Every structure is written in C-alpha cells, then in structure tokens.
Amino acid sequence: MLPTCREVAEQLSENIDKPISGFRWFKLKLHLLMCVYCRRYDKQLNITSKAIKLSELTKAPNKELGKLLTSFFIQNHAECKHHMDNESQNKK
Amino acid sequence: MTENELVDALLSGNESVFKAVFNQHYSLMYSLAQSIAGSSIADEVIQEAWVSAIKALPRFERRASFKSWLLRIVVNEAKSRLRKESRQVSLEAMQDDWTADIRFDQKSHWIHPVSQWDGDTPEELLSARQLENCLDKHLQQLPENQKVALKMRDGSGLSMEELCNILEVNHSNIRVLLHRARDKMLQVIDHFQQTGEC
Numbered sequence: 689m690l691p692t693c694r695e696v697a698e699q700l701s702e703n704i705d706k707p708i709s710g711f712r713w714f715k716l717k718l719h720l721l722m723c724v725y726c727r728r729y730d731k732q733l734n735i736t737s738k739a740i741k742l743s744e745l746t747k748a749p750n751k752e753l754g755k756l757l758t759s760f761f762i763q764n765h766a767e768c769k770h771h772m773d774n775e776s777q778n779k780k
Numbered sequence: 781m782t783e784n785e786l787v788d789a790l791l792s793g794n795e796s797v798f799k800a801v802f803n804q805h806y807s808l809m810y811s812l813a814q815s816i817a818g819s820s821i822a823d824e825v826i827q828e829a830w831v832s833a834i835k836a837l838p839r840f841e842r843r844a845s846f847k848s849w850l851l852r853i854v855v856n857e858a859k860s861r862l863r864k865e866s867r868q869v870s871l872e873a874m875q876d877d878w879t880a881d882i883r884f885d886q887k888s889h890w891i892h893p894v895s896q897w898d899g900d901t902p903e904e905l906l907s908a909r910q911l912e913n914c915l916d917k918h919l920q921q922l923p924e925n926q927k928v929a930l931k932m933r934d935g936s937g938l939s940m941e942e943l944c945n946i947l948e949v950n951h952s953n954i955r956v957l958l959h960r961a962r963d964k965m966l967q968v969i970d971h972f973q974q975t976g977e978c
C-alpha cells in the first residue's frame with residue numbers, strides 16, 4: 689500500500705537527512721509520480737531547508753569575551769600546572 | 781590539525797589554539813544559546829559554557845567529537861540559565877497538535893492543491909528582504925526544541941549524529957522535530973508567496 693500524502697510529507701523531510709532506501713523509497717517514488725501536490729511539496733521543502741541555511745547569519749565573535757576567556761584559559765592552565773608540580777614534588 | 785592534536789594543544793595551554801577554537805565555534809554557540817535562552821544572555825551563557833569546558837577539559841574522554849561535547853555544554857548551560865531565570869524550558873515541549881493539521885483530509889491526502897511558488901531557488905525567494913525578515917521572525921517563534929534542531933541541522937549543517945549527541949534525543953525524535961520545523965517554515969514562505977505579507 690502506498691503512503692498517504694501526510695506520510696509522504698514526513699518521509700520527504702526524513703529523506704533530506706538520510707536518504708530513504710529499499711521498498712520504502714520505491715513506494716515514495718511511486719506516490720510522487722502520481723501526486724503533483726507532493727512533488728511540489730518536495731521541491732518547496734528542499735527550498736525551505738536551503739533558505740534556512742542562507743538566512744542563518746554568521747555572528748562575529750565577541751572580542752571582549754574572547755579576551756576574557758583567553759585570560760581565564762591561561763590562568764586556569766597555570767593553576768593546574770602549579771597544582772600538578774606540587775603533587776609530583778610531594779610524591780618525591 | 782586533527783581533533784586529538786587540537787585537544788592536546790588545549791590541554792598543554794596553547795593560547796593561539798584556544799583563540800582559534802573560540803572564534804571558530806562562536807557563531808554556532810551564540811545561535812544555540814540565543815535559541816534557548818534569548819539574545820540578552822547569550823554571551824553570558826557562552827562565557828559560562830567555556831568556563832565549564834576549560835575546567836572539564838582534562839576529563840574530556842574523546843568519545844564524542846570536541847565540537848559536540850562543547851555544544852552540549854552550551855545547551856545544558858543555556859537550559860540551566862533559563863531555569864534560573866524562572867522561565868519555562870523543555871526539550872519535550874513538542875505538544876503542538878500535528879494530528880489536527882487542517883491541510884489534510886480524513887484519509888491524510890491534501891485537501892487543497894499545494895500552491896506553486898514564484899521563486900525556484902532559495903536565493904530567488906530570499907531576494908525579497910521582507911521574506912528574510914519574516915523567516916527570521918517565525919524561526920524565533922518556533923518551539924525551542926524545533927528551533928534548536930533546525931538551526932543546527934539546516935542552518936549550521938551539523939550531522940544527525942551530532943544533533944543526537946548534543947540534544948541527547950534519538951534519531952526518531954530529531955526527525956519529527958526537523959519535519960515539524962521545516963513544515964512550519966514552508967508554510968510561512970507559502971503564506972508570504974500567496975499574500976505578500978508576513
């Protein structure tokens with residue numbers, strides 16, 4: 689039995705993330721061959737997914753936060769090293 | 781530089797590697813933090829997440845990728861901050877009624893024809909600046925779990941495995957979240973195409 693339009697709509701999204709294979713793929717393709725609305729939906733879903741990627745802005749790093757965290761990173765590493773040195777001296 | 785070399789460099793206190801990693805992941809970390817906790821405290825979330833990550837780095841077991849590990853810390857920190865801010869947060873809050881979708885009849889077939897769009901490519905569609913603003917507005921209004929999943933998958937191109945690791949949900953749940961989010965955004969574009977309004 690072929691999937692319904694609603695099921696096809698769900699499978700088309702699934703297919704973007706992981707291609708559907710085997711008999712499920714065959715039934716999906718058969719439904720798409722017969723249903724112009726689902727073919728349109730397929731096209732629109734792919735356009736939508738790509739539009740999300742295009743509209744996602746890349747945010748420039750916050751320089752102040754970068755400086756602050758770099759200081760913390762250095763300080764934390766120095767403290768860890770100091771702690772480890774002390775431990776190894778105590779063992780000796 | 782391989783992942784192992786990168787982690788080793790961080791463990792040895794390499795400042796330039798840390799700066800590079802901070803810059804490389806900032807945008808995605810911001811996007812996640814903003815999606816969950818809002819833009820007003822997104823940088824605070826990133827700061828707390830990095831402090832936790834730096835402290836926990838010696839215990840990083842390298843089972844997941846460093847990026848997944850870092851982003852999971854961001855998600856946890858953002859959720860924790862949101863709880864502290866006494867606002868509701870739940871990755872399981874996906875109760876919008878999918879079964880009552882009025883576009884389908886009782887046999888789950890389309891009731892009305894699926895319309896045709898003017899633009900054939902995302903670039904053509906987004907040439908209408910208003911639509912881009914509209915998409916952004918509606919993306920922010922998606923349920924938190926759908927918004928985070930969509931931004932990470934379609935917006936930033938993370939793999940399904942990475943999403944499962946970061947959000948700690950299984951493949952089926954991610955698939956449902958992504959489909960609902962994409963379908964809602966498709967309806968936003970469709971409405972804009974039909975009416976010219978957001």
